[in-house]
Amino acid sequence: MNTYRIGIIGCGGIAREHARAYNKIPNTKLVAGSELDAERREKFAKDLNLEKSYENYNEMLKKESLDIVSVCTWPKGHCDAVIQSAKAGCKGIMCEKPMATNLYEADQMLSACRDNNTRLAIGHHHRFDPQLVKAKELIKERAVGEITLLWGHCSLDLMNNGSHVVDMINFLNDDQPAEWVMGQIDIRNKRQGYVNHPDMYAEDMAMGRICYKNGVRATVELGEFAPQNWQFHIIGSDGIIDVNLPDGTPLRMMSKDTNGWVLPKLDPCDPREEEMLELIKAIEEKREHISSGQIGRNGLEIIMAIFESSRNRRLVELPLDIKDNPLESMMKGVSQ
Numbered sequence: 152m153n154t155y156r157i158g159i160i161g162c163g164g165i166a167r168e169h170a171r172a173y174n175k176i177p178n179t180k181l182v183a184g185s186e187l188d189a190e191r192r193e194k195f196a197k198d199l200n201l202e203k204s205y206e207n208y209n210e211m212l213k214k215e216s217l218d219i220v221s222v223c224t225w226p227k228g229h230c231d232a233v234i235q236s237a238k239a240g241c242k243g244i245m246c247e248k249p250m251a252t253n254l255y256e257a258d259q260m261l262s263a264c265r266d267n268n269t270r271l272a273i274g275h276h277h278r279f280d281p282q283l284v285k286a287k288e289l290i291k292e293r294a295v296g297e298i299t300l301l302w303g304h305c306s307l308d309l310m311n312n313g314s315h316v317v318d319m320i321n322f323l324n325d326d327q328p329a330e331w332v333m334g335q336i337d338i339r340n341k342r343q344g345y346v347n348h349p350d351m352y353a354e355d356m357a358m359g360r361i362c363y364k365n366g367v368r369a370t371v372e373l374g375e376f377a378p379q380n381w382q383f384h385i386i387g388s389d390g391i392i393d394v395n396l397p398d399g400t401p402l403r404m405m406s407k408d409t410n411g412w413v414l415p416k417l418d419p420c421d422p423r424e425e426e427m428l429e430l431i432k433a434i435e436e437k438r439e440h441i442s443s444g445q446i447g448r449n450g451l452e453i454i455m456a457i458f459e460s461s462r463n464r465r466l467v468e469l470p471l472d473i474k475d476n477p478l479e480s481m482m483k484g485v486s487q
């Protein structure tokens with residue numbers, strides 16, 4: 152059995168979750184971390200018993216012969232860290248969401264990983280949540296008939312929690328391509344450096360309508376006035392499935408064939424550990440991760456399309472032909 156040498160770039164909050172997951176997997180060894188902040192770097196190395204820690208990730212990549220790298224920096228750092236890790240010969244990269252801050256960066260990341268035969272995965276770990284996996288199974292079994300509407304909402308902005316919400320909707324719709332998007336955002340407070348994205352702008356509220364090529368439609372609602380938990384409603388021709396109810400119920404469904412609500416049985420798992428195990432399988436089986444870079448790009452394209460729709464006050468057809476982030480120009484008061 153191969154033992155994979157692991158390194159982490161950006162040793163903040165989410166890096167500890169990555170470290171926890173790797174430490175559960177017998178054939179991975181977390182050997183090094185790279186972090187700009189000296190105090191954080193030393194504490195992370197000490198707490199996790201790392202052999203080495205670095206201020207500069209290029210030095211770590213050069214010296215440590217890493218097989219897998221987790222990219223856990225703030226969003227603007229994801230692109231370069233992924234490209235340099237791929238060029239350094241890493242077999243797999245787990246890059247945190249949002250994949251990148253615009254489609255230009257995402258395309259550069261995909262191309263570097265393709266050129267260096269590196270499996271790129273994006274940290275949308277909710278794809279492994281038991282209730283999401285079960286909901287998708289129920290959809291496939293047509294337990295609620297033909298799906299007509301997927302509705303997802305959460306706190307924070309589109310590039311933060313919204314990245315998960317859009318990805319989960321894509322997952323529930325079997326990663327079918329989107330045809331058009333309409334959206335609106337509220338930028339009352341011109342937020343910059345919001346929560347754990349100090350390097351980005353963030354809208355206060357966002358609404359998006361996504362029409363998929365298979366006819367399914369989705370609505371996403373993010374921000375301070377949206378219902379605050381990761382809640383999803385899946386509306387079918389013969390019933391409804393609810394995911395993550397405010398009272399803590401993870402999943403319930405009702406259809407023309409049930410006598411009221413039923414609570415499907417779930418298989419518990421650790422989604423973070425699953426996303427790392429899946430990366431190892433993707434490397435060994437020479438295939439894409441369930442949350443591959445391309446799938447991450449699909450979600451990012453939908454988010455950029457919501458911003459673009461708001462910038463131009465019109466419906467936006469996909470594929471999107473812009474490579475900038477329209478939120479940035481809207482925040483700067485520039486309308487293209």
Ligand SMILES: NC(=O)c1ccc[n+]([C@@H]2O[C@H](COP(=O)([O-])OP(=O)(O)OC[C@H]3O[C@@H](n4cnc5c(N)ncnc54)[C@H](O)[C@@H]3O)[C@@H](O)[C@H]2O)c1
Pocket residue numbers: 160161162163164165166185186187188191206208223224225226228247248249274275276311347
């Ligand atoms: N998947 C999830 O559920 C989830 C949850 C939380 C955060 N995240 C994502 O993870 C990323 C980081 O979030 P966080 O909460 O850990 O933030 P954080 O502020 O706790 O940690 C980020 C760390 O990266 C370091 N860093 C920045 N640039 C660097 C560089 N060039 N080299 C080395 N270190 C660098 C910072 O100094 C900081 O310590 C964000 O993209 C965020 O959206 C994902």
